[in-house]
Structure formats: structure tokens, C-alpha cells
Amino acid sequence: MKQELRLSGTGGQGLILAGIILAEAALLDGKLAIQSQSYGPEARGGSSKSEVMISEDAIHFPKVTEPNLLLAMSQEAANKYSADLSPESILVTDSLFVSKLPAHTGKVYELPITHSAKEILGKALFANIIALGALVKITNIVSEESLVKAVLNRVPKGTEELNKKALQIGMDLVK
Amino acid sequence: MSRILLLQGNQAVVEGAIAAGVKFFGGYPITPSTEVAESLAERLPLVGGKFIQMEDEIASMGAIIGASLTGKKVMTATSGPGFSLKQELIGYACMAEVPMVIVNVQRVGPSTGQPTSPSQGDIMQARWGTHGDHWIIALTPASVPECFDLTLRAYALSEKYRVPVILLMDEVIGHMRERIELPDNYDEIPQAERKQPTCAPEDFKAYEADESLVPPMPAFGSGYRWHVTGLVHDETGFPKGTPAATKTAADRQYHKLYDNLEDIVQVENYCMEDAEYAIVAFGGGARTAYEAVDHARKEGLKVGLVRPITIWPFADKQMKELADKVKGIMVHELNCGQYVLEVERAVAGKVPVTSYAKYDNEPATPAQLLAEIKKAMAL
Numbered sequence: 001m002k003q004e005l006r007l008s009g010t011g012g013q014g015l016i017l018a019g020i021i022l023a024e025a026a027l028l029d030g031k032l033a034i035q036s037q038s039y040g041p042e043a044r045g046g047s048s049k050s051e052v053m054i055s056e057d058a059i060h061f062p063k064v065t066e067p068n069l070l071l072a073m074s075q076e077a078a079n080k081y082s083a084d085l086s087p088e089s090i091l092v093t094d095s096l097f098v099s100k101l102p103a104h105t106g107k108v109y110e111l112p113i114t115h116s117a118k119e120i121l122g123k124a125l126f127a128n129i130i131a132l133g134a135l136v137k138i139t140n141i142v143s144e145e146s147l148v149k150a151v152l153n154r155v156p157k158g159t160e161e162l163n164k165k166a167l168q169i170g171m172d173l174v175k
Numbered sequence: 176m177s178r179i180l181l182l183q184g185n186q187a188v189v190e191g192a193i194a195a196g197v198k199f200f201g202g203y204p205i206t207p208s209t210e211v212a213e214s215l216a217e218r219l220p221l222v223g224g225k226f227i228q229m230e231d232e233i234a235s236m237g238a239i240i241g242a243s244l245t246g247k248k249v250m251t252a253t254s255g256p257g258f259s260l261k262q263e264l265i266g267y268a269c270m271a272e273v274p275m276v277i278v279n280v281q282r283v284g285p286s287t288g289q290p291t292s293p294s295q296g297d298i299m300q301a302r303w304g305t306h307g308d309h310w311i312i313a314l315t316p317a318s319v320p321e322c323f324d325l326t327l328r329a330y331a332l333s334e335k336y337r338v339p340v341i342l343l344m345d346e347v348i349g350h351m352r353e354r355i356e357l358p359d360n361y362d363e364i365p366q367a368e369r370k371q372p373t374c375a376p377e378d379f380k381a382y383e384a385d386e387s388l389v390p391p392m393p394a395f396g397s398g399y400r401w402h403v404t405g406l407v408h409d410e411t412g413f414p415k416g417t418p419a420a421t422k423t424a425a426d427r428q429y430h431k432l433y434d435n436l437e438d439i440v441q442v443e444n445y446c447m448e449d450a451e452y453a454i455v456a457f458g459g460g461a462r463t464a465y466e467a468v469d470h471a472r473k474e475g476l477k478v479g480l481v482r483p484i485t486i487w488p489f490a491d492k493q494m495k496e497l498a499d500k501v502k503g504i505m506v507h508e509l510n511c512g513q514y515v516l517e518v519e520r521a522v523a524g525k526v527p528v529t530s531y532a533k534y535d536n537e538p539a540t541p542a543q544l545l546a547e548i549k550k551a552m553a554l
Contacts, residue, residue, distance in 0.1 A: 020352060024181045027354055033181065036351040039291060060465035062351045065540050 002055040003141050004064040007131070008081045009073030009094070011039055011048040014128035017154065019050030021132060025142040025150035026054040036062045047076050054141055069139060071131055073113065078102050090138060094127065109138065111173045117166070126166040129155075133170020144171075176359040184322040184348040185210035187355055188252070188278055189218060191326025194361035197276075198224040198247040201238030203231055203257060206290040207346040208280035211252035232257040236264035236277075243273045244403065246369065246394025248330055252278035255288060258297060258304065265339055266305030267405045269428070272337040272382070272390065274369065276329045279341055280349040283536050292536035293346035293459055298513040301341045302487045308425060310432045312439060313341040313487040317461040319353040325484070327364065332439060334367035336431055337389050343486055345509065347459025347538055372399060381412035382424075388431035432488060441484040442493045446472060450479030452552055453497055455518055456507040457483050459538055464507055466541035471548060478548055486514070494521035505551050507531040507544055527554065 005022065007015040016037045023033035032055050039048045051064040070085060072078035073094040082102035085091060091104050094113040101108060111134055117126040129151060136147050148167060155163045182190070188211055192200075200219060204212045212228070219226045225242075229235040232253055239249040253261060258279045268275055281297045283289035297304075301313040312332050316322045326342060333340040358364070372379050372391040381401035384390040390410075393399035406414040407421050432439060446468050447453065456464035461482045471478040481497055481504075483490050494517075497504065503526050506515035512532040519528045531547040533539045539547075 020181065023352060027179060027181055032354055034351055034353045035181065036347075059353075060462050060469070061538075061541050062347065062353075062462055063538060063540070065542070 002053060002057070002059065003139070004067050005052045005054075005069045005071070005135070005139075005141070006049055006064050006067045006081055007052070007071045008047065008049040008077035009071075009097075010077070011046045013048070013073050014125065015048055015071075015073065016050045018128040018132050019052045021147075021150045021154050022052045022135070022142065023054070024153065025146040026052075028146035028149055029142050031056055032059055034059050034062045047074070047080055049077065049081055069135065071135060072098055072102075073127065073131065074098070075100065092131070092134065092138065094131070109134070109174065113170070113173070116169050116173065120169055121162060121166060126162065129163050129166035130170035130173070133167035134173050135170075137171040137174040177356050178359055179354060179356050181352050182319055182355050183210055183350055183352050184316065184319050184344060185280065185350065186214055187319045187322035188326050188342065188344070189214040190357055191323040192250050192276075193218055193222060194323070194364045195327050195330040196248050196366045197250050197330070198222070199239060199242035199249045200224070200251065201227045201229050201235040201242065201249070202251045202253065203229055203235055205254045205257045207282055207349050208252045208254045208257075208278060208344075210349075211278055211280070215250070232260035233264060236261045236268070239275050240264060240268055240271070240273050243275050244395045246397070248274075248334070248367070250276045250278065252280070254280050254282045254290075255284040255297060256286065258300065262300075262304040265311075266307060266309060268339045269305065269309040269311060270405050270407075271403050272392075272428070273339070273403075274333040274337055274392075275339050276326070276333055277339060277341050278344060280344040280346060282346055289536055291346070293509055293538055294534070294536070295345050295458060295460060295509040296511075296513070296534070297343065298486065298508070298510065301343050310338070310429055311341065311487060312336070312338055312432070312485065313343045314484060315343045315458045315486045316348055316484075317458055317482060318348070319351070320355045321484075322348065323355060323357065331367040334369050335389070336435070336439075337392060338432065341487075343458070345459040347462065376400065380410045382408060383410040384427060384431075388427050388434070436488055436492065439485060440488060440490050440493070442490050443482040443484055445480040445482065447479035447481060449477055450500075451477040451502050452548065453479055453481050453501045453504045454507055454544070454548065455481045455483070455494075455504060455514070457486065457514070460507050460509050460533075463539045463541055463544050467544035467548060470541055470545050476548070476552070483514075489517045489521070491521050494518055498522040498525040501526060503527045503529070503551060503554075505529045505531055505548060507533070507539065507547075509533050509538060527551075529554070
């Protein structure tokens with residue numbers, strides 16, 4: 001079964017990296033994965049989306065058309081990237097930035113992702129890793145073991161413990 | 176031993192370049208090709224190579240022409256606006272028969288266009304971007320592993336035929352990340368060799384070719400002296416503009432490639448064994464087409480995909496054979512319809528050729544392409 005995830009927000013929130021980590025975790029699980037992105041010419045700001053497809057079988061078309069999950073970490077992204085959600089899709093929002101939920105009849109998780117990053121870890125930049133923890137807890141799309149490994153492969157030396165903590169915070173946000 | 180990685184197409188090109196033995200890159204970064212320059216800046220010094228960020232794209236071409244003449248394998252990478260600038264010296268490299276690989280990760284154009292959006296609008300430019308009659312090779316990968324393989328192949332062809340090879344990528348393939356398995360070390364990868372003269376330096380004529388029509392190419396500094404020029408020249412390498420010399424030079428450059436199309440032109444067939452209708456698509460567009468074909472097959476439609484891997488020289492023979500086999504052909508490309516013109520020429524009215532041209536800065540979805548196929552099949 002092909003799983004399609006779209007991680008969206010504002011440029012600079014680290015969502016492209018989050019997508020890469022998720023895809024690398026899937027490879028560690030022995031699955032196939034494709035990550036792609038679209039963004040504007042800006043280095044920061046502007047809407048950004050990172051898409052990940054995970055499957056046991058070959059994935060040809062690299063863009064998400066039937067999202068199983070949308071993560072929206074800005075109001076603009078929630079508005080812009082939610083049009084193709086189906087009732088089966090899961091919507092996860094960062095409650096600090098998304099106050100007005102897009103029309104969606106399926107399951108919604110409003111999680112204090114960036115708020116927790118600031119409050120508990122003192123830095124908003126852990127939000128992407130917290131989000132990954134939450135997504136994997138919700139979907140089980142990759143194993144927790146591979147997720148931790150993939151995160152540690154990608155984060156700067158000396159930040160391993162903080163990032164592991166960020167993953168746990170994310171998982172704990174999902175009740 | 177091998178390793179499994181998640182790489183962008185652009186990064187796989189870099190791995191291919193290192194594996195091919197590239198030792199020099201001269202370029203000017205531009206989206207969506209920047210990762211090629213970025214990664215080579217990191218990798219080349221580690222293998223004894225040189226990376227120079229030049230002042231612009233024209234100078235970049237000059238730098239790689241010079242480096243190639245010293246016997247090195249060379250690369251530059253760019254996108255639309257930069258590819259336009261490189262054209263003048265691409266012509267020089269064709270005329271002087273200097274091997275090199277030019278990566279062009281296409282984006283929406285003309286001009287600045289849309290730097291981060293996919294397009295395949297440089298199909299004709301890759302063939303006819305520089306002025307004058309000339310002959311060139313362009314290869315288009317449709318996956319990350321193929322970016323690696325075709326980079327190696329680009330060097331094999333460029334060195335063998337002494338011709339610039341364009342690795343004609345698009346943003347879809349350049350920027351997406353997928354699984355690739357790479358050897359741990361590249362020592363066992365066969366290296367393309369440039370043919371060397373067997374005569375004494377004093378007897379050497381720079382453009383005298385044997386029956387392969389490809390002259391040997393000694394490195395500058397090796398003791399063989401020769402003259403390199405963009406002027407029409409004879410076998411000595413010095414300018415000669417007589418009608419006979421002009422025609423001889425053009426004929427040899429044409430025949431050295433076009434007598435070897437079996438070796439140069441590659442086309443992949445997907446679900447074509449019993450296909451009654453064919454999609455022709457390449458690069459990022461082919462990714463949509465594979466899936467559209469899978470959907471069509473599930474619905475019982477006998478549709479297949481013909482994917483040119485070599486874009487130039489054009490797959491004339493393959494397209495003519497295709498016209499004998501199927502009832503109709505649809506060309507899907509991310510531009511207003513360029514490659515379709517060549518398909519129409521080759522098919523010459525034998526079967527209907529339709530165009531699904533997508534030029535709105537997004538790749539077609541498989542559902543969109545399937546709908547177009549059904550419309551065309553109903554005609």
C-alpha cells in the first residue's frame with residue numbers, strides 16, 4: 001500500500017528536512033520512498049511543502065495526489081494544500097499557527113508543536129522533529145527505531161539528545 | 176560492497192561524475208541545478224580535482240573547454256538562462272570536437288521564467304541552441320539511479336565520439352529524492368578513455384581520423400602540438416575555408432555520430448509487447464506516464480510507454496518501427512510541444528500522433544494523462 005504524506009508550512013521551518021528524514025527512515029525499514037518538494041524562490045518565508053511517498057512497490061509519480069496525511073504548520077499552508085484531502089485523510093496542524101481549520105470531515109489533530117518546542121526545548125527549530133514524532137505515532141508509517149536512527153543521521157553532532165527528546169515530545173502530544 | 180542512499184537526482188549526477196573520473200568543474204550556480212555545483216565543490220578536492228566558480232556561464236564553458244584539452248574529464252551544470260549563455264561555446268566545443276558534459280536541469284522559461292518549477296522547454300535548444308549545422312548528443316534520465324548511470328554514459332559517449340554531451344534533466348528528476356544503491360568505491364567502474372595518437376608528435380595531424388571518423392586527442396602538454404580553432408579547419412587543425420574542406424569537415428562530424436546510432440540511441444519500452452497505443456514521454460514526464468500506463472492496463476486498455484533515453488540524436492528508427500506497430504501515439508512533454516514535432520516527422524502520417532503538452536509549471540498527474548489517453552484513443 002502506498003502512503004502519501006504532505007508536510008507543509010513556511011520556508012525555514014525545516015519541513016523539507018523532515019520529509020527527507022521520514023523517507024530515509026522508510027528506506028531503513030526496507031521500503032521504497034520518494035521525497036519531493038516545492039517552494040518559491042525565497043530562502044525564508046513563503047509557503048513550502050515537502051511530500052513523501054512510502055511503498056513496498058515501485059513508486060513512479062513522485063507527487064502526492066491522494067494524501068493520507070497533511071501536516072500544516074502555517075495558516076497559509078493549511079488553506080493552500082488541503083484542497084485534495086479526502087474524508088479518510090488525517091489533518092495535523094500546529095495549533096500555534098493554524099487557528100482556522102480548513103474544511104475537512106476526516107480526523108484532525110490540533111497539536112501544540114511549535115509551542116512545545118519553545119516551552120520545553122527553548123527553541124522553535126525543534127518543531128520539525130517534534131512534528132515527525134507526532135506523525136509517526138499517529139500513522140506508524142515507519143518504525144520508531146528507524147525514525148530515531150534517521151533523525152540522528154541528519155542532525156548536527158551534539159544535538160542528539162535534544163532531538164531524541166523532541167521526537168518523544170511529539171509522540172507524547174498524540175493521545 | 177554497496178550502500179543504499181536517499182539522493183536527489185542532482186546529487187546522483189555528482190556521484191556519477193566522480194565515478195566517471197571527472198576532475199574539473201567550472202560553473203555558475205543556478206536553480207534548479209545548484210546542488211550539482213554545491214556537491215562537486217565538496218567532492219572534487221577530495222579526489223584531486225578542481226572546482227572553480229566562474230564569473231558567468233560563458234566563462235564556465237571556456238574553462239571546461241580548456242580543462243578538457245589538458246586531458247581531463249570535465250563538467251558544467253546550469254539551467255535555462257545559463258544554458259542560453261553557454262550556447263556560443265557549445266558551438267566552439269562542437270567545432271573543435273572537445274569532449275565534455277553539460278548538465279542542464281530545465282526550468283520554466285524563457286528568460287528568468289520560474290526558477291523552481293519544472294519544464295522540459297529546452298528540448299529544441301539542446302539540439303539547435305548554438306548556431307550553424309552541428310551534431311550533438313543529449314540524454315535524459317527519468318530516475319535518480321538513472322542520473323548516475325547516464326552521467327557515466329555521457330562521459331563514455333563524449334570521450335568516444337569527441338562531442339559535447341548534454342545531460343538534459345528537469346526539475347522533477349533533479350530535485351526529487353529516491354533510493355539509489357551505489358558501490359562503496361568507484362575504483363572498479365570502467366573509465367572512458369580518449370583515443371591517443373600512435374604516430375610521432377612531428378607527424379601528428381590534429382583532425383586526421385581513421386575509419387571511426389573520430390580523431391585521436393592528445394592532452395595539451397603531452398608533446399603533441401596542435402591548433403584549436405572555431406574556424407572551419409582541415410585535418411591539420413588550421414583554418415581552411417575551401418568548399419571541399421568545409422564539406423569534408425561537416426560530413427565527418429555528422430557521420431561520426433549518425434553512422435553509430437545503434438550505439439548512441441537508447442529507448443526504453445514499458446508494457447509495449449502487446450500495446451495498441453503508445454505514450455511517448457521522457458524525464459519527469461515519464462514518471463507520470465508509467466503510472467498512467469499501469470492504470471490503463473488495470474482498465475484493460477492496451478497502452479504502453481516508449482521512453483527515449485537518448486533525446487538527441489532523435490530515435491528515428493524506433494519511432495518509425497513504433498508507427499508500424501500501434502494504432503496511435505501520444506507525446507506527453509512538459510512544454511508547448513517540441514519533441515512531438517520530431518515524432519510527427521518520423522511517423523509521417525502513418526498513424527495519428529497527438530500531443531499532450533503540459534506547460535503550467537506542474538507535472539501532469541497520472542489521472543490527467545490517463546484522461547488524455549482515453550480521449551485520444553476514442554478519436
